Amino acid sequence: xxxxxxxxxxxxxxxxxxxxxxxxxxxxxxxxxxxxxxxxxxxxxxxxxxxxxxxxxxxxxxxxxxxxxxxxxxxxxxxxxxxxxxxxxxxxxxxxxxxxxxxxxxxxxxxxxx
Amino acid sequence: xxxxxxxxxxxxxxxxxxxxxxxxxxxxxxxxxxxxxxxxxxxxxxxxxxxxxxxxxxxxxxxxxxxxxxxxxxxxxxxxxxxxxxxxxxxxxxxxxxxxxxxxxxxxxxxxx
Numbered sequence: 001x002x003x004x005x006x007x008x009x010x011x012x013x014x015x016x017x018x019x020x021x022x023x024x025x026x027x028x029x030x031x032x033x034x035x036x037x038x039x040x041x042x043x044x045x046x047x048x049x050x051x052x053x054x055x056x057x058x059x060x061x062x063x064x065x066x067x068x069x070x071x072x073x074x075x076x077x078x079x080x081x082x083x084x085x086x087x088x089x090x091x092x093x094x095x096x097x098x099x100x101x102x103x104x105x106x107x108x109x110x111x112x113x114x
Numbered sequence: 115x116x117x118x119x120x121x122x123x124x125x126x127x128x129x130x131x132x133x134x135x136x137x138x139x140x141x142x143x144x145x146x147x148x149x150x151x152x153x154x155x156x157x158x159x160x161x162x163x164x165x166x167x168x169x170x171x172x173x174x175x176x177x178x179x180x181x182x183x184x185x186x187x188x189x190x191x192x193x194x195x196x197x198x199x200x201x202x203x204x205x206x207x208x209x210x211x212x213x214x215x216x217x218x219x220x221x222x223x224x225x226x227x
Contacts, residue, residue: 033214040122042202042219043158058214090157096213102148102204103215105157 003027006091006106013081013113021076021109023091031094032074033103034058034066036087043090049074081113117141118205118218126224133190135221137203140184145207147179147186152200152220161201162188193225 004025013019023032034046045058047066055066063085067075078085088110092103118139127133135149146165150158164170164177164186176189186205190197203218 035217040219042118043215043217045214048214088155102150102160102163103158105159108155108157110155 004091004093004104004106006089006109008109009107010110011112013111015082015113017081019078019081019111021078021089021091021111023074023076023106025072025091025093025104025106027093027095027104028071029093029095029104030071031096032068033092033094034064034074034076035090035092036060036085037090037108038087046076078111078113081111083113086111086113116218117208117216118203120201120203120218120221122219123222124224125221126226127193128226129193129195131193133193133197133223133225135188135190135201135203135223137186137188137218138184139186139203139205139208139216141205141208141216142181142184143207143209144184144205146205147177148204148206148215149175149177149186149188150202150204150217151197152202154200158202190223193223195225195227198223198225 033048035043049068065077091106148163149161152158162177164179170177174191178187200220200222202220204215
């Protein structure tokens with residue numbers, strides 16, 4: 001099983017719909033992140049959480065919300081999806097005790113808003 | 115000015131050649147530097163990280179860091195077609211983003227057989 005699992009892998013939704021992307025991890029890491037990736041723009045941070053009671057906005061949080069249900073689960077919601085939220089979304093985890101281990105990424109969710 | 119800049123490419127090199135990928139960053143407080151490889155449609159995977167000025171070698175890969183010039187590079191020796199991917203530079207520990215990573219847009223590398 002993957003260390004960081006994202007569901008769904010692909011999703012097409014209509015403008016105005018609410019959608020939730022889910023992320024679960026078996027790494028035991030406290031820190032979890034949501035990024036979106038657009039061609040030519042790289043990965044941009046949406047929200048991050050350093051533990052269950054900690055939620056922080058990233059660079060591009062407008063139009064998104066998150067929920068940290070447990071250490072292992074971090075969900076991203078689009079309250080009212082719009083076409084420019086069409087992107088590849090990645091969940092990632094990290095453990096600050098491991099220094100330079102970097103992030104462990106999930107496989108990504110490709111979201112299309114029509 | 116973007117926090118982390120990379121030439122988007124594509125960078126094309128023949129098989130067996132050295133591929134040189136470059137990255138500049140704006141936050142002088144940045145402390146650690148990472149290179150990720152990302153195949154099309156896949157998630158990024160960590161190749162190397164570097165903290166100190168100079169070179170760090172791992173197999174066919176060498177990371178080079180020059181903090182005075184705010185520049186980090188990745189050299190890939192004996193390039194193989196399987197190295198064809200997008201390479202993301204990531205920076206951490208700056209004043210603006212603290213412990214979070216800031217990613218560059220990536221450089222697409224194509225190794226020609």
